[in-house]
Amino acid sequence: GIQVEQSPPDLILQEGANSTLRCNFSDSVNNLQWFHQNPWGQLINLFYIPSGTKQNGRLSATTVATERYSLLYISSSQTTDSGVYFCAVERDDSNYQLIWGAGTKLIIKP
Amino acid sequence: DAGVTQSPTHLIKTRGQQVTLRCSPISGHKSVSWYQQVLGQGPQFIFQYYEKEERGRGNFPDRFSARQFPNYSSELNVNALLLGDSALYLCASSLGRLAADDTQYFGPGTRLTVL
Numbered sequence: 001g002i003q004v005e006q007s008p009p010d011l012i013l014q015e016g017a018n019s020t021l022r023c024n025f026s027d028s029v030n031n032l033q034w035f036h037q038n039p040w041g042q043l044i045n046l047f048y049i050p051s052g053t054k055q056n057g058r059l060s061a062t063t064v065a066t067e068r069y070s071l072l073y074i075s076s077s078q079t080t081d082s083g084v085y086f087c088a089v090e091r092d093d094s095n096y097q098l099i100w101g102a103g104t105k106l107i108i109k110p
Numbered sequence: 111d112a113g114v115t116q117s118p119t120h121l122i123k124t125r126g127q128q129v130t131l132r133c134s135p136i137s138g139h140k141s142v143s144w145y146q147q148v149l150g151q152g153p154q155f156i157f158q159y160y161e162k163e164e165r166g167r168g169n170f171p172d173r174f175s176a177r178q179f180p181n182y183s184s185e186l187n188v189n190a191l192l193l194g195d196s197a198l199y200l201c202a203s204s205l206g207r208l209a210a211d212d213t214q215y216f217g218p219g220t221r222l223t224v225l
Contacts, residue, residue, distance in 0.1 A: 043216035086152050100152030
C-alpha cells in the first residue's frame with residue numbers, strides 16, 4: 001500500500017519563528033490533505049491540496065505531485081499553533097480510505 | 111451550527127467486553143467515517159458510511175462493525191475487546207459528494223481504555 005512519511009517528527013520553536021513541515025508519499029494520489037490536531041485531540045482540516053499551492057493566513061501549503069511530496073509552511077508561529085500536524089492521502093483505487101502519516105509534533109514556546 | 115458530536119467522551123472496559131460508540135454528523139452531512147488513533151500515531155481508517163450503506167472499509171478485524179441510521183448518525187461496535195483496542199476513536203462527517211475534495215469534519219473523539 002501507499003506509504004506516507006512526515007518530517008521532522010518533532011519540532012520546537014520560539015514564538016514568531018517560521019517552520020516547514022514535509023510529507024513524502026510513495027505513489028500517485030488524487031487527494032492530499034493537511035490536518036492540525038490540538039493538544040486536546042481535536043482534528044481540523046487545514047488544506048485540501050493534491051497539487052499546487054494554497055494559502056490561508058499564516059499557513060500555506062505546496063504539493064509537487066510529480067515528485068510526490070507536500071510542504072506545509074507556518075509563518076510567525078503562535079503558541080496556539082502547537083499540536084500535531086498530519087498529512088493524509090488517498091489513491092483513486094483506495095475506496096475512500098485516507099492513509100495518514102505519523103505526524104509532526106510542533107511545540108511553540110512563548 | 112453544531113459540529114460533529116460523539117458519545118461517550120471516555121470509556122473504560124475490560125478485555126472480552128463489547129462497546130458501542132456513537133456519532134452525530136453535522137446537519138446536512140450524509141457521510142460518516144470512523145478512525146482509530148493509537149497514542150503517538152496517525153489515525154487509521156476503519157469504515158465510511160454514506161446513505162446508510164458501507165462505502166469503504168479499512169484493514170480491521172470482523173470484531174469491528176458499524177451502521178448508519180436514517181438520520182445519518184452512526185454507531186461503531188467493537189466486540190471481544192482486546193488491550194490493543196485502547197485508542198481514541200474519531201468520527202468524521204462530510205457531505206458525501208463523490209469527490210476527493212469532500213472535506214471531513216472531525217468530532218472530539220471517544221477515548222477507549224481496555225483493561
